[in-house]
Amino acid sequence: MRPLPTLIALAAAAAFGGFAATGLNALLEQPAQAAPAPAHAPALVPAIGSLPAAVNGQPLPSLAPMLQKVMPAVVSVNTKQVVRVRNPFANDPFFRRMFPNIPQERINESLGSGVIIDAVNGYVLTNHHVIENADDVSVTLADGRTLKAEFRGSDADTDVALIQIRADNLTAVPLADSGALNVGDFVVAIGNPFGLSQTVTSGIVSAVGRSGIRGLGLQNFIQTDASINPGNSGGALVNLQGQLVGINTASLNPQGSMAGNIGLGLAIPSNLARDVVNQLLKNNGVVIRGTLGLESQTLTADLAKGLGISETRGALITRIYAGSGAAAAGLKAGDVVVAANGQRIDSAEALHNYEGLQPVGNAIALELRRDGKPLTLRAALKAQPGAVAGASLDPRLTGASFADLPEALRSAGLSGVLVKDVARGSRAAQNQLQPDDVVLGATTGEFTDLAGFQASFARKPPQLVLQIMRGNARGNLLVQ
Incomplete structure (x- = not known):
């Protein structure tokens, strides 16, 4: 087995989840002292450096009235996870007799943010990575109440999670149409950075539809220069009308998320969050995704020249699965997808990302180049299974189940x-397969995802060898 560079660092600078709140007291031990007011300050004269209340009789604009309505809906999400302590002496009888109180487990606590989107049902929207693997989740409201939260579902690939609290007198934020956002629109981020509750920062929309960021799953982010720091995850991004346009999820910083904000914040659009929530409530806490049923690769200059295409961009279709939506639409290997529902497609990764964000049954208008000429076809997305039993593929795999890779790993370059x-x-198990192994290749043929893996077993090979990545090492496994 040869070592593989770890994938942990790919997402560490961006997806930072809840923020461990230890050490805050040290930061707050020396509060600034307010300076006393002058004994005879002139009336109606503003202090040096302050803004007047009005100019030419017109009051200065303020976000305060809007924030007074919105901030009660933004909450602190507190999670606890019980982690078993690995101690090499824990199973030694002599050591345990000498130290009977040796800890066997510890509790990890973290803080994030959330936003109430339904006051009647108590639904709270947050990030998947805020509550991932938590054994206990509680929510602290702006009025100081702390409530136990119930898990309703989450989707790791879009980093959206839904929890529920039971309480009266809740305040919710209405969801806006994030598709109406434009670059330059003013937005306000509200959350709990570094564990400091009810913090507000403001900025503009720097970009919409941002994607192509390694290690962050399916992507259609709103980019903003409003400050987003550790602990802001799951908080609200609102417009000036006090409507929710996004869920703050990450901050890009080449020096790591704990280095602070540099004006590159990312938020999940409210339209995407709404679609995910609807699926979570409909499908018992899970999201069912659709697939076109094809494989593709990014068009290169050499391939474009051979296909008679002047522009070097797009996703070149290399394989169509039988019975798929792509097959029914008439797509063929050799077609190049350059746009989907009017959205530019520059690479195979962009097509996969767009496909993963669409609901099952949705028809996509694909703009193609076939034999160098433009063509538009409509293909419907068919539901793809969450997992496939190994016995349905090959008897030698009986007892194992297989699933698509998490999108965070796929966007990091793994297939x-x-x-x-x-x-x-x-x-x-007898063939030494283990949970969380990644199957990179097999003697059945080429594949990049679960659908391709299934299709590759149409002809079962006499000898089945799987190329496996386990942890940070790779190797070949003979399956008998």
Whole structure:
């Protein structure tokens, strides 16, 4: 097995989840002292450096009235996770007799943000990475009440999670149409950076539809220069009407998220969050995605020249799966997708990202180049299974189940399928397959995702060898 560089650093600078709140007291031990007012300050004269209340009889604009309505809907999300302590002496009888109180587990606590989107049902929207693996989640309201939260569902690929609290007198923020946002629109971010509750920062929309960021899953981000720091995750991004346009999720910083904000914040659009929430409530806490049923690669200059295409961009279709939406639409290997529903497609990754964000059954107008000529076809997305049983692929894989890779790994440049589970004592277990193994290749043929992995078993090979990535190492596994 040869070492593989770790993938952890790919997402560490951006997706920073809840913020561990230890050490805050030290920061707050020396509060600034207010200076006393002059004994005989002239009346109606503003202090040096302050703004007057009005200019030419017109009051200065302020965000305060809007924020007074919105801020009660922004909450602090507190999570606890019980982590078993790995101690090499814990199983030694002599050591345990000498130290009977040796800890066997510890509790990790973190803080994030959330926003109430339904006051009647108590639905709170936050990030998946804020509540991921939490054993206990509680919500602290702006009025100081702390409530236990119930998990309603989450989607790791879009980083959206839904929790529920039971309480009266809640305030919710209405969801805006994030599709109406334009670059330059003013926005306000509200959350709990560094554990400091109810903090407001403002800025503008720097970009919309931002994607192509390594390690962040399916992407259609709003980019803003409003300050977003650790602990802001899951907080609200609102417009000047006090409507929710996004859920703050990450801050890009080459020196790491703890280095502070440099004006490159990302938020999940409210339209995407709304679609995910609807699916979570409809499908018992999970999201069912659709697929066109094709494989593609990014068009290169050499390929474009051979296909008679002047522009070097797009996703070149290399394979169409039988019975897929792409097959029914008449797509062919050799077609180049350059746009989907009017959105520019520059690469295979861009097509996969767009496909993953569309609801099942949605028809996509694909703008193609076929034999160098423009063509538009409409293809419907068909539901793809969340997992596939190994026994349905090959008897040698009985007891294992396979799933698509998390989008965070895929956007980091990895392709293949994930071993989701392996039953104890099964044939797959005897063949040394383990949960969380990544299958990068196989003697069945080429594949990049679960659909391709399934299709590759149309002809079962006499000898089945899987190329496996386990942790940070790769190797070949003979499956008998």
